[in-house]
Amino acid sequence: DVKVTQSSRYLVKRTGEKVFLECVQDMDHENMFWYRQDPGLGLRLIYFSYDVKMKEKGDIPEGYSVSREKKERFSLILESASTNQTSMYLCATPTGLTGELFFGEGSRLTVL
């Protein structure tokens, strides 16, 4: 079975802390995505990666960075967390040629 694993389901951090959200996929796929989900706004793309060490900004990259050192792992980094980054973060990877995505379980981040 396809698997996308996000390292933490729930995190609570303080303003200014550095936050790492990890995502691992077992599908050997080149593309991986990080989304942010907020009520009434749907899913907004933060960053995506189409290969190791390759990344592209999505619609809302400000305040975030990413790392893709290995094909299976795509990390989202908040260099200095702020309260407006309190949100649900979803990692995903395509499952085939149709463009549909398979998602991890999500990481709910609260920044105090």
Place this chain on the structure above:
Amino acid sequence: AQTVTQSQPEMSVQEAETVTLSCTYDTSESDYYLFWYKQPPSRQMILVIRQEAYKQQNATENRFSVNFQKAAKSFSLKISDSQLGDAAMYFCAYNSNYQLIWGAGTKLIIKP
């Protein structure tokens, strides 16, 4: 601009009845895929149904079916015989340039 509009932020339906969730989109592409995703409370986002834009026949998956009107750029989801387990956020999306464009979601409440 590429957009997806889900005009119903929230819908409710009596258990065992039928409900239709609406979705309109705007794209200049001629060939694409459309998707409905379901996100139960505190659970993983999963694909409900997909539709190829060049296929006139509406997709069906058990109790879930779509009404795809390509000229009108409309892609509604019909859920028949609603069950308590259908309660979730439902998101409409289409693929464009290796990414998915998302609607804001519709919260579906099932009344027992």
